[in-house]
Amino acid sequence: MPRLTLVVPAYNVQSYLRECLDSVLGQDFGDFEVVAVDDCSPDRSGALLDEYARRDERVRVLHLEQNVGLGRARNAGLARATGDYVLFLDSDDTLTPGALGAIAERLDATGDPEILVYDYARTFWNGSERRNLLRAYLVQEGPEVFSLRERPRLLDLLQIVWNKAYRRDFIEKHGFEFPAGYYEDAPWTFCSLISAQRIAVLDRVCLRYRQRRAGGNILRTVSRRHFDVFDQYDRVFAHLDAHPELERWRPEMFRKMADHYLTVLDKPDRLPPDARAEFYRRAAADYRRRLPAGFVRPPGTQGRKYAFLALGSYPALAGVKVANKVRRTVRTQGRRQAGRARDAAVRLFYQAQLRLPLDQDLALFSAYWSRSYACNPAAIDAAVARLAPHIRRVWVVKDPAAPVPPGVEVVRPGSREYWAALARARYTVNNVNFADEMVKREGSVHLQTHHGTPLKTMGLDQQRFPASTHMDFADLLRRCDRWDYSLSANRFSTEIWERVYPCGYTSLETGYPRNDALVNATAADVRAAREALGVADGRKVFLYAPTHREHHAEFTPRLDVAALAEELGPDVTLLVRGHYFYAPSPELARLTAGGRVRDVSAHPRIEELYLAADALITDYSSAMFDYANLDRPLVVFADDWQIYREVRGTYFDLLREPPGAVATSQEELTGLLLSGAWDTEETTALRAAFRERFCEFDDGRAAERVVRRVFLGASPDAVPVVPLRERRAVPSPPEALAAGRG
Structure with missing residues (x-):
């Protein structure tokens, strides 16, 4: 029986999964197993898991027949765990070198606690890293093993499961499992912490929590599914009701509930606008129904928000938020205006063109920074002429002498014709990026073709090699945000493009059109x-x-x-x-x-x-x-x-x-x-x-x-x-x- 079991669910993470698994299998501590769960992923995550299982007997793969979501995928992996301790690792995150050895050593030193809490750091697309801001809570103070009553501040850590090792018999004794829906970590984290009698901490970054720029965090999706948070706190309070010995934690759980509801309301990328008032009414009802006797609101702005919940006054809460937003907008617009002091005439012309309707039959092409008619865009252009002759094809080309096929219109970069086409084309095709000034219009389609399979590092990976580039990576990603489609000639490229250009496009594994001629x-x-x-x-x-x-x-x-x-x-x-x-x-x-x-x-x-x-x-x-x-x-x-x-x-x-x-x-x-x-x-x-x-x-x-x-x-x-x-x-x-x- 292994000392540790790592449960790794995978869904649409083909570009990050290798890095995750390599960080596990490359550890200097080897007494572990990996239970990897393919949550019926539509990409190649399942195939990658099988590849690793063939190479390393410590990896076992479970393929689910239908997508069940993160919580239930974890349950499926948990049911097959055989280790003394269970760790949950999200498949786009990574372990730090030596993490498993440090965790095992700490478990031994503290006499096998029910839960070991270790630290993490957030990693960002620009290569920066930020350690957990509440890391001081994990510094060893007093007894090495304790109950939550002795260190209640642990409840204020981010409500996550992947920074903890759980003794498997403790999980089985209490019957803990993950619920379906959003915010599945909340009931597991709170119920396990308040139930544990023996907790230990490890003041060491053992995990890197990837902050994916696009498509990584489902909680940043505007959806009514954020209403799932109410069901999750129903589960927390049901656990309290079933365990009278835990009654002292009711005020703390009430505070966590109220804070969580307010966070969902505060975030602009959570609730649809027409659902916000309904969410608020349900949050206010829960607040009044569960308010513990003698509860003291927190001070300051947060306390005022609690008061609005108690009154059921959504307009008052919304008014405070609007005022804050106005102040932020004024500051932001001032900075932007200072940075956009460009040629006024060109800008005004382009803005005027942007107000005209898209030309549904216009496609604008460019290749290699408008050097010539070439590469994948040229091959696509020829296919458009053959298969979609109703499309008007316009190319951006610097050199007036550059040859172009019959039927192709040419515009020079920076000309009025160029800006008009850029503003109104429904389709834009390039093997690099168009100018920063390009505005991505709703209803337009931008196709990024690339111009080669990457042997050398590309995109965000170039941050590790500063001698090779002077690129502003924030500007790069803003340009890549315009992509709707990204072409790929092979699966190798797809994994790299999706990781180094982390934006919201769809990968098209079509092959490279320029190679059709070969x-x-x-x-x-x-x-x-x-x-x-x-x-x-x-x-x-x-x-x-x-x-x-x-x-x-x-x-x-x-x-x-x-x-x-x-x-x-x-x-x-x-x-x-x-x-x-x-x-x-x-x-x-x-x-x-x-x-x-x-x-x-x-x-x-x-x-x-x-x-x-x-x-x-x-x-x-x-x-x-x-x-x-x-x-x-x-x-x-x-x-x-x-x-x-x-x-x-x-x-x-x-x-x-x-x-x-x-x-x-x-x-x-x-x-x-x-x-x-x-x-x-x-x-x-x-x-x-x-x-x-x-x-x-x-x-x-x-x-x-x-x-x-x-x-x-x-x-x-x-x-x-x-x-x-x-x-x-x-x-x-x-x-x-x-x-x-x-």
Whole structure:
């Protein structure tokens, strides 16, 4: 029998669940079990739990057949607990290193109390952490084991269950279980604390309580379900009625009840406006019905609110709140006005356009900060033209000479036409974010396509690597709040996007539309790509596409490409693709004049370069994930891997999980390419595993999937994903040339 059982319910937490379970299974204390409960989660939480159970026998998984809510999911896990003590851990929170060892040691030192209360810290999206403000209540004073009568201030701690270890026989003796509905922690916490005879405390942060910015706390949802709080306090007072020996706690429970009701009324994100007066009447009725004899109201503002409850005077309470709100609004508006001193004429024009109706058939597209017609937005645009021709397609493009397809209108950033389209378009599509000034209008649809599968850290994770960015993360999240949909090419990306951009969008696991051109390519497409580049038949083509490095001001290939081309000989053409963040390289221009090295940094469609190449040489670029769809050899040149990981951070170890051959020096790379070690049975197996993980949704119909869902309102499964093993193979350059000759 284990010392500890951790009950971990899971529902819609696929982006946080790994971090939670890793924090448990990585503890230095091992005498525990995890009872993980999949509360019929619609995402992949259940599959992730099964994955961990296969890897670690301490994890047992219970899959519920229907969603029952947090309280009942905990009950289901509790029924299967076998440990001496039960701990409840929410699946988006984490244990601190050494927490379980410290808890077990404290339990031993205090002679197995019925409840051990330990501390927690709130963690925020910006990386900050704040310890429980009432941590002083957990400092050891007097006897190491005590009853609540000796330390009644423990009732003022947040009414939560996940900062306590409960002796299992104590739970069973009293028959404690979680009720259904909101605020399920209140009756459990209060009834267990007032019933316990032996309590101990641990003045140590054992748990990090994640403050999710969006979608994490169901209590921040405007709903009539907040009326559940009345049922929860019915249970608390029923427990008091059933146990006369606990009568001394009635005034304290009354105070907690009144405070809780007032908190629900005070929070703007709880009750629908038309339900507030009804809630107040029920709260006032409970107040008058349960008022203990001789009860003394608290002083100050809170005491006045108690008086309003006693009188049943909702208008008076609401009046106080309105006055406070007015004062706050005046201060806030003053700050905002000071920060919005911009071009008055443009602002007024945009505001005027915002007052006009949305154009239901207008879609505004942009890619790479309006550099060109490219990437996922371009592939979606082409699919819109085919599948939804009634949509008017407008692109934001800086360069007047940038090519766009027929039927596409172009506006320049900052022009009146731009602001008009931004204000009135029902659909906005981008692979980055539009300007901060963009107003997200009700009824509009904003589609974030992204522009790669992330190897390097993104979004909020970049806070851990300040040398890589000067981003204002609060501004970033305000921009991301505008998203309605976020595209993903694989489950790996979905988990990361949802965690590092914690906003209220819907993830669309459609695949990347830009990769349709790769997956659907024919032998003729491959030949055309090589002919457009002027590559002679029979020549081997290696595409070298390194990523951007924040610590480099300009593009300097880490390879001596001239020396590499010389070593590879006259039958090899080396294409070099610099990152779009960099200006054209004079050095590459000089080498291109020699013939065997070609600077293709300005080529408008990288997909054509992929089709022309026999193999891709890259470092940490997301190009590897796209190119893998062709099932052609990939070579990783990682001469500065440790520096890159430390400066930018990565999500997995590319040297341990590569898509093919790896070289850490130019000499090693040259040897690989000359010996043929870049394309072997071993590298093919590595590529197959890589494709299985990262190419799962790129089946050639991603753009259609997006357009039917977002623009035409089809169901999510209208265009099923073709499994990887059933997809048609894309011809390699030698196969394409042979087919052309045949």
